[in-house]
Amino acid sequence: MTTQFDAIIVGAGQAGPSLAGRLTQAGRKVAMIERKLFGGTCVNTGCIPTKTLVASAYVAHKARTASAYGVVAGGPVSVDMKAVKARKDEISGKSRVGIEAWLRGMQNCTVYTGHAHFESAHEIRVGDELLSAEQIFLNVGGRANVPNLPGVDTVPFLTNVGILQLDTLPRHLIIVGGSYIGLEFAQMYRRFGSEVTVIEMGPRLVQHEDEDISEAIKSFLEKEGIKFRLNAECIHLEQHGDDVAVGVSCESDASASVGSHILLAVGRRPNTDDLGLDRAGIEIDERGYIKVDDQLRTNIPGIWAMGDCNGKGAFTHTSYNDFEIVAANLLDHDPRRVSDRIQAHCLYTDPPLGRAGMTEREVRQSGKPALIGTRPMTKVGRAVEKGESEGFLKILVDAESKKILGASLLGTGCDEAVHCILDVMYAKAPYTTIQRAMHIHPTVSELLPTVLGDLKPLK
Numbered sequence: 444m445t446t447q448f449d450a451i452i453v454g455a456g457q458a459g460p461s462l463a464g465r466l467t468q469a470g471r472k473v474a475m476i477e478r479k480l481f482g483g484t485c486v487n488t489g490c491i492p493t494k495t496l497v498a499s500a501y502v503a504h505k506a507r508t509a510s511a512y513g514v515v516a517g518g519p520v521s522v523d524m525k526a527v528k529a530r531k532d533e534i535s536g537k538s539r540v541g542i543e544a545w546l547r548g549m550q551n552c553t554v555y556t557g558h559a560h561f562e563s564a565h566e567i568r569v570g571d572e573l574l575s576a577e578q579i580f581l582n583v584g585g586r587a588n589v590p591n592l593p594g595v596d597t598v599p600f601l602t603n604v605g606i607l608q609l610d611t612l613p614r615h616l617i618i619v620g621g622s623y624i625g626l627e628f629a630q631m632y633r634r635f636g637s638e639v640t641v642i643e644m645g646p647r648l649v650q651h652e653d654e655d656i657s658e659a660i661k662s663f664l665e666k667e668g669i670k671f672r673l674n675a676e677c678i679h680l681e682q683h684g685d686d687v688a689v690g691v692s693c694e695s696d697a698s699a700s701v702g703s704h705i706l707l708a709v710g711r712r713p714n715t716d717d718l719g720l721d722r723a724g725i726e727i728d729e730r731g732y733i734k735v736d737d738q739l740r741t742n743i744p745g746i747w748a749m750g751d752c753n754g755k756g757a758f759t760h761t762s763y764n765d766f767e768i769v770a771a772n773l774l775d776h777d778p779r780r781v782s783d784r785i786q787a788h789c790l791y792t793d794p795p796l797g798r799a800g801m802t803e804r805e806v807r808q809s810g811k812p813a814l815i816g817t818r819p820m821t822k823v824g825r826a827v828e829k830g831e832s833e834g835f836l837k838i839l840v841d842a843e844s845k846k847i848l849g850a851s852l853l854g855t856g857c858d859e860a861v862h863c864i865l866d867v868m869y870a871k872a873p874y875t876t877i878q879r880a881m882h883i884h885p886t887v888s889e890l891l892p893t894v895l896g897d898l899k900p901l902k
Contacts, residue, residue: 444573445566445573445574445575446474446572446573446574446575447574447575447576448472448473448474448553448574448575448576449466449471449472449473449576449577449578450466450471450472450473450474450576450577450578450579450580451473451474451476451567451574451575451576451578451579451580452473452474452475452476452579452580452582453476453559453567453579453580453581453582453583453718454476454477454483454581454582454583454584454750454752455475455477455481455482455483455542455543455546455582456482456483456484456485456582456583456584456750456751456762457482457483457485457582457750457759457762457763457766458580458582458749458750458762458763458765458766458769459475459477459483459580459582459749459750459766460475460481460542460545460546461763461766461770462580462582462749462766462769462770463475463546463549463552464545464549465766465770465774466774467549467550467551467552469774470551471551472551472553473549473551473552473553474552474553474554474555474574474576475546475552475553475554475555476554476555476556476557476559476567476569476574477543477554477555477556478556478557478558478559480539481539481540481542481543481546482538482539482542482543483582483584483750483762484584484585484751484759485759485762486535486538486539486542487535487539488603488604488607489603489759490759491534491535491538492531492532492534492535492607493603493607493627493628493631493791494791495530495531495534495535496527496531496607496631497627497630497631497791497793499522499527499530499531499635500630500631500632500634500635500793501634501793503520503522503634503635503636504634504667504793506520507520508830511830512830521636522612522635522636524609524610524611524612524635525610525611527610527635528607528608528609528610531607555569555570555572555574557569557570557572558570558717559718560717560718560719560722561718561719561720561722561723561725562719562722563722563723564722564723564724564743564745564746565577565579565745567579577745578745578746578747578773579745579746579747580746580747580748580749580769581718581733581741581746581747581748581749581752582748582749582750582752582762583713583714583715583718583750583752584713584714584750584751584752585711585712585713585714585751585752585757586604586711586712586714587602587603587604587707587708587710587711587712588709588710588711588712589602589707590707590709592619592678592679592680593679593680594679594680594681594682595680595707597680597682598680598681598682598687598705599687599705600680600687600705600706600707601704601705601706601707602706602707602708603624603628603706603708606628606704606706609704612632612635612636612637613632613637613702613703613704614637614638614702614703614704615637615638615639615640615686615701615702615703615704616628616629616632616637616638616639616640616702616703616704616705616706617639617640617642617687617688617689617700617701617702617704617705617706618639618640618641618642618705618706618708619642619678619689619705619706619707619708619709620641620642620643620706620707620708620709620710621641621642621643621645621647621648621649621671621673622643622648622649622650622651622708622710623649623790624708625641625643625706625708626641626648626649626660626664626790626792627790627791627792628706628708629641629664629669630664630667630669630792630793633664633667633668633669634667638668638670638702639668639669639670640669640670640671640672640700640702641669641670641671641672642672642675642678642689642691642700643671643672643673643674643675644674644675644676644678645673645674646673646674647661647673648660648661648671648673649790651802652790652796652798652802652851653802653803653804653837653851654804655803655835655837656796656851656853659833659834659835659853660790660792660796660853662833663792663794663833663834664792672691672696672700675691675692676691676692677690677691677692678690678691679691680705681699683699683701686701686702686703687701687702687703687704687705688700688701688702689702689705711751711757712730712731713730713731713732713733713751713752713753713754714752715727715731715732715733715752716731720733723743723746724742724743725741725742725743725746725748726741726742728754730754732752732753732754733748733752733753733754734753735747735748735753735755735781737780737781737782738768738769738772738778738779738780738781739753739755739765739768739769739781747769749762749765749766749769750762750765753765755781756786758788760787760788761784764784765781767779768780768781785799785800785865785868785869786798786799786800787799787800787861787865789857789858789861791858793831793855794820794831794833794834794853794854794855794857795853795854795855795857795858796834796851796852796853796857796858797850797851797852797853797857797858797859797860797861797862798849798850798851798852798861799849799850799861799864799865799868800839800847800848800849800850800864800865800868801839801848801849802849802851803815803837803839803849803851803901805849806839806848806849806901807901811841811842811848812841812842812843812900812901813839813840813841813842813848813900813901814839814840814841814842814898814899814900814901815837815838815839815840815898815899815900815901816836816837816838816840816894816895816896816897816898816899817835817836817837817838817894818835818836818890818893818894818897819832819834819835820832820833820834820835820836820853820854820855822890823836823854823887823890824884824885825855825856825885825886825887825889826854826855826856826887828885829855831854831855832854832855833853833854834852834853834854834855834857835853835854836850836852836853836854836857836890836891836894837850837851837852838850838864838874838891838894838895838898839901840874840895840898842900844873845873845874845875846868846871846872846873846874847864847867847868847874847877850864852864852887854887855887856886856887856888857887859887859888860886860887860888860891863877863882863888863891864877864891874895874898875895877891877892877895878892878895878896879892880892
């Protein structure tokens with residue numbers, strides 16, 4: 444027997460539940476299918492738990508450096524990892540429980556728990572239940588990529604999921620991968636008290652960013668005692684007595700890094716390999732991402748893909764924006780598109796990196812005549828007052844249209860300050876809109892008009 448719905452949503456991540464809310468409000472009968480944890484990556488193994496841990500690590504760091512502020516903390520600082528984990532679990536758990544309760548109490552929404560797979564283009568099976576709908580929305584997310592490294596089948600390792608379950612402190616954490624996830628965990632666990640080594644195959648960290656950003660991040664993390672091994676090739680895992688090791692082939696040093704724990708932080712992959720997409724005729728690319736058009740429609744009429752599984756973004760904010768695009772087109776007669784959005788993200792090291800639009804490298808490659816403005820955080824009063832003056836501000840402007848092309852803001856508060864840039868970019872207003880604004884003192888944002896008042900040609 445088949446149960447008929449107006450819409451089926453697979454995955455209760457960041458896009459799915461909100462779409463269920465809009466569709467049910469519009470009078471649609473909706474089935475929501477979630478096989479494991481409500482809230483998806485962000486709530487359970489991503490943003491919320493990791494930033495909760497980052498906050499604990501920040502407090503530990505401030506306690507250790509309290510004397511620099513004239514504060515006597517009294518005795519050595521120690522970290523209770525069981526308490527740190529319990530705080531993380533409580534905050535993450537409240538969010539997960541809240542999302543599930545919202546969905547289960549939603550009028551016209553039926554929640555199914557179990558693994559979903561297609562029987563045909565408009566039929567999905569969940570356990571013994573067969574559901575059908577004219578409209579199907581896939582919000583199945585992604586998971587940690589585990590590369591086929593030698594030793595990966597025989598040596599224990601952690602991913603971003605497993606490391607969140609630790610309630611003891613690793614003696615020496617070896618992280619394979621020098622990008623966003625790897626660096627956040629590196630600084631976090633160094634501040635908790637672990638020895639930390641980061642191994643990166645490339646010549647620099649966070650290679651999607653500009654070289655000056657990569658170097659600045661490496662510099663302040665090294666000051667905290669994190670060790671880096673770059674240009675690491677032939678990476679392999681080894682057992683080393685009771686310890687574990689990561690063997691590499693580096694130009695400067697070919698010795699293995701020996702530690703107590705290994706974290707693999709080498710990217711993500713979409714959860715699309717066990718949905719039976721072939722039965723529905725849904726096309727995927729060579730990396731497994733579901734192919735979608737500018738309004739997130741797949742090649743099969745009546746099927747959409749939102750969030751990490753479509754390859755259009757790997758962030759909570761891109762996933763939620765996917766929901767907004769789909770809902771606008773379906774329910775509001777508002778033809779919103781993926782190509783309308785400006786790429787933006789943050790790296791939550793301390794200090795954080797706030798990014799919007801194009802990097803300097805991308806601007807140079809585009810050949811656009813451009814202007815650039817920079818300012819070190821050592822000349823930002825708010826940063827100096829806080830004793831957090833690492834980093835710098837960098838903004839790029841189109842020399843002809845005067846519109847902002849992009850910004851890389853690395854410094855305290857820059858995860859918030861970057862939205863000054865982003866909003867003006869969305870408004871398609873000239874940079875003078877910010878330059879002539881009166882910002883509040885003392886803030887980090889107040890220096891953005893100053894940076895824009897001192898633009899120079901990009902040579």
